[in-house]
Amino acid sequence: MKNKFSLFIVIIVLSFCFVIFYKGLNNSNIYEPKIKDKKNIPIFEGKDFNSNNYINSEKIFEEDIFYIVNIWASWCVPCRKEHPLLMELSKNQSIKLIGLNYRDNLNNAKNFINEFGNPYSQIIIDNDGALSIEFGAYGVPETFIIDKNKKIIRKFVGPINQKIVKEIKLIIK
Amino acid sequence: MKILKIFIIIFLSVGFSHLKSNEKNNELKSKILKNIRCLICQGQSVYDSESEFASSIKLIVEKKINEGLKEEQIYEFLREKYGDWIIYDPQLNKNTYILWLLPLLLFLFGGTIIFKKLNNQK
Numbered sequence: 001m002k003n004k005f006s007l008f009i010v011i012i013v014l015s016f017c018f019v020i021f022y023k024g025l026n027n028s029n030i031y032e033p034k035i036k037d038k039k040n041i042p043i044f045e046g047k048d049f050n051s052n053n054y055i056n057s058e059k060i061f062e063e064d065i066f067y068i069v070n071i072w073a074s075w076c077v078p079c080r081k082e083h084p085l086l087m088e089l090s091k092n093q094s095i096k097l098i099g100l101n102y103r104d105n106l107n108n109a110k111n112f113i114n115e116f117g118n119p120y121s122q123i124i125i126d127n128d129g130a131l132s133i134e135f136g137a138y139g140v141p142e143t144f145i146i147d148k149n150k151k152i153i154r155k156f157v158g159p160i161n162q163k164i165v166k167e168i169k170l171i172i173k
Numbered sequence: 174m175k176i177l178k179i180f181i182i183i184f185l186s187v188g189f190s191h192l193k194s195n196e197k198n199n200e201l202k203s204k205i206l207k208n209i210r211c212l213i214c215q216g217q218s219v220y221d222s223e224s225e226f227a228s229s230i231k232l233i234v235e236k237k238i239n240e241g242l243k244e245e246q247i248y249e250f251l252r253e254k255y256g257d258w259i260i261y262d263p264q265l266n267k268n269t270y271i272l273w274l275l276p277l278l279l280f281l282f283g284g285t286i287i288f289k290k291l292n293n294q295k
Contacts, residue, residue: 029215031215033212033256033259039253129226129229130233133233
């Protein structure tokens, strides 16, 4: 009786380990930070891309509309892929796009904008990547949706696509 | 001459205390960076990584230390931005209870079995 009970316990423990490891095999081992709650936008002061003047976040996000913050760089290949979609989104009157130029050469960034068009109502220079960290980003491109209460409600890692554009349009409706 | 001596002593003591505080800050910076996971080269610490993300984090950590933030406050800032996973040393919370308590429970369970067996042999 005692032996049978021990065998039963061993089988249960082994089955438990098997299920855990089997499930673990199917999980992606790449971690992506997710937004659990609506987070307030960070308070910061950044350099304007065009005027080179310092501007604070309250001034950037002063209107009572939805904002999209897009982190981009001229050296980032996926940014070129998503650029036409950002141009499409910029036509929407109920949102404003704010660009965060991440660790870039200013001349290259200006050439990029001249070549592909400017979807942003304002571009802030993020030379050392510190502003992107404040937003909770860890690469380029990344896109954040900010609601009328100035809270980050959605985050997209990597280039946006048609499906994401549709989702953004639904959110801002 | 006496004034010159006093001046040199003050100058040296200020210089040494500055060097000492710099050394202390560098030690703290290295300690924190070794405990932060790089999200780009996952599996490497920010201290070892040369990615863009890691160099930005290095700058931020240095800035926060210079602002006078404590080690735990810097971890809290990073946790708020990226979640618990960014810190190698996991905190005790509702998601990590099993991680922290299971080894202790197994130890107690094993200990009880050994204790019982030894008692039976006697």
